Amino acid sequence: MTMSPNPSIGEALPMIVLGAGGHARSVVDSIQRAADYRVVAMVGAGSEEGSYRGIPILSGDECLVRLKERGVSAAHVGIGYLGEGALRRKLVGQLLGLGFELPPVVDPTAILAEDASVGAGAFLGKRAVVNVGACIGAQCIINTAAVVEHDSTIGEFSHLAPGAVVCGGCRIGADSFIGAHATIIHSVSVGRGCTVGAGSVVLDDVRPETTIAGVPAHAIETGSA
Numbered sequence: 001m002t003m004s005p006n007p008s009i010g011e012a013l014p015m016i017v018l019g020a021g022g023h024a025r026s027v028v029d030s031i032q033r034a035a036d037y038r039v040v041a042m043v044g045a046g047s048e049e050g051s052y053r054g055i056p057i058l059s060g061d062e063c064l065v066r067l068k069e070r071g072v073s074a075a076h077v078g079i080g081y082l083g084e085g086a087l088r089r090k091l092v093g094q095l096l097g098l099g100f101e102l103p104p105v106v107d108p109t110a111i112l113a114e115d116a117s118v119g120a121g122a123f124l125g126k127r128a129v130v131n132v133g134a135c136i137g138a139q140c141i142i143n144t145a146a147v148v149e150h151d152s153t154i155g156e157f158s159h160l161a162p163g164a165v166v167c168g169g170c171r172i173g174a175d176s177f178i179g180a181h182a183t184i185i186h187s188v189s190v191g192r193g194c195t196v197g198a199g200s201v202v203l204d205d206v207r208p209e210t211t212i213a214g215v216p217a218h219a220i221e222t223g224s225a
């Protein structure tokens with residue numbers, strides 16, 4: 001379900017999704033199956049044309065003003081690829097500046113514990129699990145079958161790739177990327193702006209702006225922070 005004004009009003013609210021690639025299509029699928037919103041347009045960078053499942057793909061963000069004027073009030077940034085945190089932040093700022101609301105999108109098959117929290121514009125994909133007391137920051141991507149265990153915090157704009165596991169009591173800083181099937185063991189803190197390689201096992205705290213990989217994981221590139 002996508003957290004939205006009372007869906008019992010009946011009419012699914014119009015929403016736009018920025019991006020038209022694989023991540024945006026995954027988000028659209030989740031939104032359509034959650035049924036609180038209906039995606040009325042996808043907005044690409046200009047190279048895509050046509051439509052997806054009957055949803056028009058518009059080119060260029062210049063159309064956002066017109067879409068807002070036409071009464072679309074909800075939007076989601078459906079751009080996921082690594083290293084595009086700055087782009088995601090820019091687009092979020094643009095949407096907020098135009099007055100769009102950025103509700104989180106939670107796939108109906110995701111499991112979100114009652115006392116867990118999900119920030120604005122975050123995405124929980126298929127079979128994602130967010131357990132008790134966990135806190136997902138704004139604009140995070142918790143991708144397919146990723147797990148955030150009890151009492152862990154994921155900083156804004158961070159991205160857990162498919163199957164990543166953050167064990168209980170962890171702290172993941174903002175703008176970090178946890179690769180597919182990587183594991184962060186209990187109570188470990190990963191600083192902001194870190195990259196954890198796919199399949200890594202992280203046993204110790206990680207300084208900000210560090211790239212780390214391996215089993216057990218070791219720093220490949222350390223930031224100045």
Ligand code: JB3
Pocket residue numbers: 018019020021022023024043044045046047048060061078079080081082087091143161162
């Ligand atoms: O690893 C997984 C499971 N998924 C990856 C996902 C998290 O990230 C996936 O494999 C890709 O690595 C990536 O998916 P994404 O973000 O869909 O990548 P791509 O297929 O390159 O699509 C990027 C989309 O963003 C394209 O439709 C671009 O046109 C669009 N785009 C780029 N810049 C933009 C802008 N759209 C708008 N509206 N504005 C922009 O500035």
